[in-house]
Amino acid sequence: MAIVVGTASAKPGTLTRGELRVGCMADGSPIRLPVFIASGVKDGPTVWLEGCIHGEEYGGAASIIEFMRSLDPNVLNGTIIGVPVANPASFNFRSRVSSIDGQNLNRIFPGSLGGSHSFQLAAVIGEQLEAHADYLIDLHSGGIGAEVPFYAIYKDDGGEVAQRSKDLAKRIGVDTIWRTPDAREAGGTVTAEALRRNIPSVTVECGGGTFTEQHLQDYLTSIHGFMQAVGVLSGEAPVQKQYTIISGGSFVHNREGGLFVPACKVGDILPQGAPIGRLVDLFGETVEQIDNPYPDSYIAALRCRFYPTHAGEICAEAIPVERREGL
Ligand SMILES: [Zn+2]
Missing domain, CATH: 3.40.630.10 (Zn peptidases)
Structure with a gap:
């Protein structure tokens, strides 16, 4: 049929x-x-x-x-x-x-x-x-x-x-x-x-x-x-061989606007407080530092390097590691 x-x-x-x-x-x-x-x-x-x-x-x-x-x-x-x-x-x-x-x-x-x-x-x-x-x-x-x-x-x-x-x-x-x-x-x-x-x-x-x-x-x-x-x-x-299960965490939203300068790579696992990136204004001055707000977190998304970014956009996703397991 x-x-x-x-x-x-x-x-x-x-x-x-x-x-x-x-x-x-x-x-x-x-x-x-x-x-x-x-x-x-x-x-x-x-x-x-x-x-x-x-x-x-x-x-x-x-x-x-x-x-x-x-x-x-x-x-x-x-x-x-x-x-x-x-x-x-x-x-x-x-x-x-x-x-x-x-x-x-x-x-x-x-x-x-x-x-x-x-x-x-x-x-x-x-x-x-x-x-x-x-x-x-x-x-x-x-x-x-x-x-x-x-x-x-x-x-x-x-x-x-x-x-x-x-x-x-x-x-x-x-x-x-x-x-x-x-x-x-x-x-x-x-x-x-x-x-x-x-x-x-x-x-x-x-x-x-x-x-x-x-x-x-x-x-x-x-x-x-x-x-x-x-x-x-x-x-x-x-x-x-092994899977990393991530859960919780969230989108990370910036409060300032500017060009986004990453301090890590997608797929990195960052400890709490580690730098994710920063926003620089159009004079090159840092206007906001973005740090990982969660415990050991997988960087599941990251703004492109120097991508123009308004306040309130998603500059990263940081998702804590829940556990590791097999098949
Ligand atoms: Zn999508």
């Missing part, structure tokens, strides 16, 4: 493409998500693979395009639905938030068909997940003005689906996993929505700033690993 998403319809053994209409501009131009569907000849689960829910995080889109175009549906056990850009109104303006209503799509799930554009989009994505997805893999980066290390995030409510998400996060080629139990921070994300719908999911974080060959390879490693771990692709997903 063909799987249908918008105008994309895939019979077993085919790789097809189409579009899913999710809204409309004032001039009548439709807002559409690009959709690849690779449908295997053998039965198996359906994975929803999406990028650019934050439109400026375009490395995910590039990687999904590369991955989907390289697929041979004849070797798949199940189906992969690839959506390179899940938020066109954010992507078109290379912005983290929507150009139509200013919303951060990844904070407003489950959305509402009675709300503004981003709320409607969230509701449509939720409907699609409910209709098709057995698993979700959601690609993010630091965007244009920040960088992140290659790591995974999963939402933890203590249940079986969350445990499955964690097991999958361990099979995508990373050794650091952010466990987010806090519903206030995590509740409006697409992966929290997936959890509410009993769909195991993993967020992949990788790169930012420019999109390097290494970023592409890391994203592809994570996608391949995930597909192997759920059985859609054959072969053994990567395993690490």
